[in-house]
Amino acid sequence: MLDRRLLHHFDWEILLLVFALGGIGLASVYSAVTADPPPAPFRGLFAKQILWFGLGMLVMTAAVVFPYRHLDRLAYPLYLGCLFLLAAVILYGKFAGGSRRWLVLGPLHLQPSELFKVAVVIVLARYYSRLPVGQPLCFRDLVRPVLLTAIPCALIAVQPDLGTACLIGLVAATLTLFAGVAWRTLLAGAALLAALLPLGWSLLKEYQKQRILTFLNPDQDPLGAGYHIIQSKIAIGSGLLTGKGYLQGTQNALSFLPEEHTDFIFSVLAEEWGALGSLAVLGLFLLLVLWGGSVAYRSRDPFGVFLAVGLTALIAWQVVINVGMTMGLLPVVGVPLPLVSYGGSSTVAVAICLGLLFNVSMRRVHYE
Amino acid sequence: MKRFLDPTEPETFRRRLLLFLAAAVAAFVLLAMRLLYLQLVLGEEYLRLSLNNSIRLQPIDAPRGLILDRHGTVLAANRPSFDVSFTARDAGGDPERVAFELARRLEIPEEDLLGKVRPLRGLAAFRPVLLRQDIGRDALAVIEARKVDMPGVSVQVRLRRQYPQGALAAHVVGHLGEITGEELKSGTWPLARGGDFIGKTGIERAYESFLRGEAGGRQVEVNASGQVMRVLQTVSPRPGKNVVLTLDARLQRRAEELLEEVAGAAVAVDPATGAVLALASSPGFDPNAFVGGVRPEQWESWTGHPHRPLENKALQGEYPPGSTFKIVTALAALEEKVIDEATTFDCEGFLPFAGRDFRCWKKEGHGRVDVRRAIAESCDVFFYRVGLRLGIDRLAWYAKAMGLGARTGIDLENEAHGLIPSAAWKKKRFGVPWQEGETLSVAIGQGYVVATPLQMALLTAAVADGGVRRRPQLVSRVETAEGEVVWEAEPVEIGRLPVGPRTLAIVRQGLWAAVNGERGTARRAALSDIEVAGKTGTSQVVGRREGLEEVLPLHLRPHAWFVCFAPFHSPRIAIAVVVENGEHGSSAAGPIARELVKTYLRREPGEGKTAAGPPLQAFLRPPGHP
Secondary structure (H helix, E strand, O other), X not given: OOOHHHHHOOOHHHHHHHHHHHHHHHHHHHHHHHOOOOOOOOXXXXXXXXXXXXXXXXXXXXXXXXXXXXXXXXXXXXXXXXXXXXXXXXXXXXXXXXXXEEEEEOOEEEOHHHHHHHHXXXXXXXHHHOOOOOOOEOHHHHHHHHHHHHHHHXXXXXXXXXXXXXXXXXXXXXXXXXXXXXXXXXXXXXXXXXXXXXXXXXXXXXXXXXXXXXXXXXXXXXXXXHHHHHHHHHHHHOOOOOOOOOOOOHHHHOOOXXXXXXXXXXXXXXHHHHHHHHHHHHHHHHHHHHHHHXXXXXXXXXXXXXXXXXXXXXXXXXXXXXXXXXXXXXOOOOOXXXXXXXXXXXXXXXHHHHHHHHHHHHOOOOOO | OHXXXXXXXXXXXXXXXXXXXXXXXXXXXXXXXXXXXXXXXXXXXXXXXXXXXXXXXXXXXXXXXXXXXXXXXXXXXXXXXXXXXXXXXXXXXXXXXXXXXXXXXXXXXXXXXXXXXXXXXXXXXXXXXXXXXXXXXHHHHHHHHOHHHOOOEEEEEEEEEEOOOOOOOHHHHOOEEEOOHHHHHHOOXXXXXXXXXXXXXXXXXXXXXXXXXXXXXXEEEEOOOOOEEEEEEEEOOEOOOEEEEOOOHHHHHHHHHHOOOOOEEEEEEOOOOOEEEEEEEXXXXXXXXXXXXXXXXXXXXXXXXXXXXXXXXXXXXXXXXXXXXXXXXXXXXXXXXXXXXXXXXXXXXXXXXXXXXXXXXXXXXXXXXXXXXHHHOOOHHHHHHHHHHHOHHHHXXXXXXXXXXXXXXXXXXXXXXOEOOOHHHHHHHHOOOOOHHHHHHHHOOOOOOEEOHHHHHHHHHHHHOOOEEEOOEOEEEEEOOOOOEEEXXXXXXXXXXXXXXXXHHHHXXXXXXXXXXXXXXXXXXXXXXOOOEEEEEEEXXXXXXXXXXXXXXXXXOOEEEEEEEEOOXXXXXXEEEEEOOOOOHHHHHHHHHHHHHHHHHOOOOOHHHHXXXXXXXXXXXXXXXX
16 A cells, blocks of 8 residues: 555645645636526536546545556556547547537546546657657657557547647647657658648538638637637626626626636636736646646656656646637637536546646655 | 666756746746736726626628529529517616517517517527518618617618529529528538528529528627627628529520410420520429418418429429330330331231230321331331330330439439339339230330439430430539639530430431421421421320220320420420320420420520629629618
8 A cells, every 4th residue: 555655755735736726616616607697507517516526536546546657557558448438439429519529427427538638648658758768759759659649639629629639739749849859850740740731621621621710710700709709808807906706707697608617717717806816826727837847857767757747738738728718819629727617527637637746746756 | 778767868858848847837927918918908998898798799691692594694692681689688677668669660569579578687688589570671760760769679681582583493493491400410501500591492402502601790889778889890701602503594484484374394405515404393483482481371372282383393293204205215126126217017006915905196097107207106006016026124224224214413302213114123013024015005105104304305415416415404603702613514424325326317317207297296396497306295194095085184184295306407405395284295295395496596696695684783792781
């Protein structure tokens, strides 16, 4: 079981940080789901989110207790398992809100794409940690990681969940750059990508192109995504310095915000807590990211380093994309804010990330 | 293996890690700056907007593409319609008073409005509720003038389909209808929203993806009573593409006039290209009745009509081709060499076979006839004998190779297959073997054989054009609202009649003689200045009775057929006409075909370009928005 000496190395203050963000999240979800005029269709989601958060903490504990190095061996089986779930979603998934993302397992609605984010990080960490060090990656080294990333990305993109697919791509790219790519390969890869884009574009059907254009530029769709952006900006901006007060958000109360308890939870938060509150939340996230970096910095094991970098990148990218999207800096894609947004699978996925980061941090010193 | 722990190496990674973390810090700083900008710099403005909740969305309809004939006559266009809606949020405290006021202005009973005009809470309060569609310009003027008294009431300009030529080519043009739940779910129209109108039939349906524009919209800020104060953002709609048909509106109109009193169909194609010049089905309907929803009594008058006005008889109507099928029988027999051009049979007015008499339409008989005369005079006995020599399966093979019994692939929905029976088909369908007597019926286009007017028109076109079979074309090109051609049709050869030039020449001579010969059955289709070649047909609705030719009730009288092409030496038009229960091909269908030939070929040069319809420019621009 757990060595007492390990507990000595556990980052208790970061656990506090996690609970702080989780608490802020629960409070914001409560505000978002109860502010709706009757009949508030999402009211029941608050209780559910408490359960999800609790489950997340259990999963996080489970992700801490075993030595993370086992994951090195389990990387491919886990990856294949997630791939299987993804395929199952495409074949048997539940269709909701225009896309097929959910796998219904009894009372659980599972979103395998959320879990896949972690699986890709693990499998890439295993791959890169085994390559000889100090030698920049060339084309041959990149074939496998590109395939390992592209296949699930394609499966997720057709659900369609372009947001998660892009996120996985970004995280994989971050990890690859961290592993070190030869300049020549990097430039050639960028050129190849630039050359393939128009080709891929020409293969798309007209309506698919339209969909992607709207996705990239929501202003083209002022009644849909563009509307959400302007309402989100109004919500955030109207918070001013100190906010309208908890449960007092008018944009939120009038259901002007789309997906207010999931993707746009940050707007609810910023409206009610103002610049002070929202900056504080951003600050907490930055602390979390910096801690993730320090875990990688202190780890002495290549697999641990890559794992920590990948997981940190995953969290950082999600925060940047989600917050950037609510403020109109980035296109509207369905990427939740870690620990804060409502969502079972995403909460569990973040919990796994954090658990593994704790795990790597705790076992930075070998007790062989 | 643990080269990573080489004390010299981790430094590279640590430096890179610090770089990444610096990038992350930079990103967060950027987010923080944006946050401060929104909240502290623009905050007051956003606070004002959030307190008023005064942002509204207004869709702007995209004009749907026009449908035009080959000379630019507009068959389908758009017109503005003024719809009144009510937004509860903007109504102030007394929506009922608004309802009374509006009812009085529109001169409608207020009960119609009271159910819809009511206080709403939450997001619903911001959604305009549609009260009244298409109110007309007079009512619009009244409402605009009295807007202040009716807070919450607004008028939207929507575009509606309009068919300026009325029923002209209605079966080809088709009509629109509101998209159904299943159609939305099917994913065929990913850009469509609930309440949208999409093509349900005809070209409107087949070319939906071209015709459909892309709606625009705008975000506006409204004042306390819902009036637009300023426009925050506008996205212009993209108009749909115009579809130019191969139809000739003048010929189409003539065909519909000629069929006006009867049930039937007429199809005219250009043999050289396969372009459909006219495709008329009678009785027709006015597609304008579909705009804004069909009234139930209108729908019942169509569905209850004995002559099925909604059916496109030109390609959904299956009729025994009667004697027009003798073209097929003659081609097959000559090509298979069961007869040659000199073979003669004696016609005594009937052929005894298998214990019964198979009668010729001419009771006294034709005497000795060869194949040319048999075609010209439509001798049944000659073709009975030819049919016996060929056998059903050879005849069926030829008929199918000439395009019968299968869809032609025209751009319209629900095309019928027609049917060419064979021994195997009958065994499978009815479980009993083929009787040779049935071959006799098939040889003269009776029995199980059925074909659509379109199939027969294309067969005739192939005979006219040296045996080349072409895919029928209804659309000649698709172009943008600015006139840039985005798609253009090219003639598509889909095969050839499986006969040699000599065979074809003989049959063509027979068809010429039918119209121009002394005893030809189609003499009524003859024109003084244009050489027409054709074939009559009379297809039995009920079996031909022995004994006296009694007068049959109307719906049991035979259908009249006529197929022809002209001019004989360089054909420019091929036609098939069917008149349901028209009795005789020569009297009922022949004159119609002759008129169509005349209309098409006797035209003054350039005449079509100036003929018919309001100027195109009138339809190209979408109307302005208030």
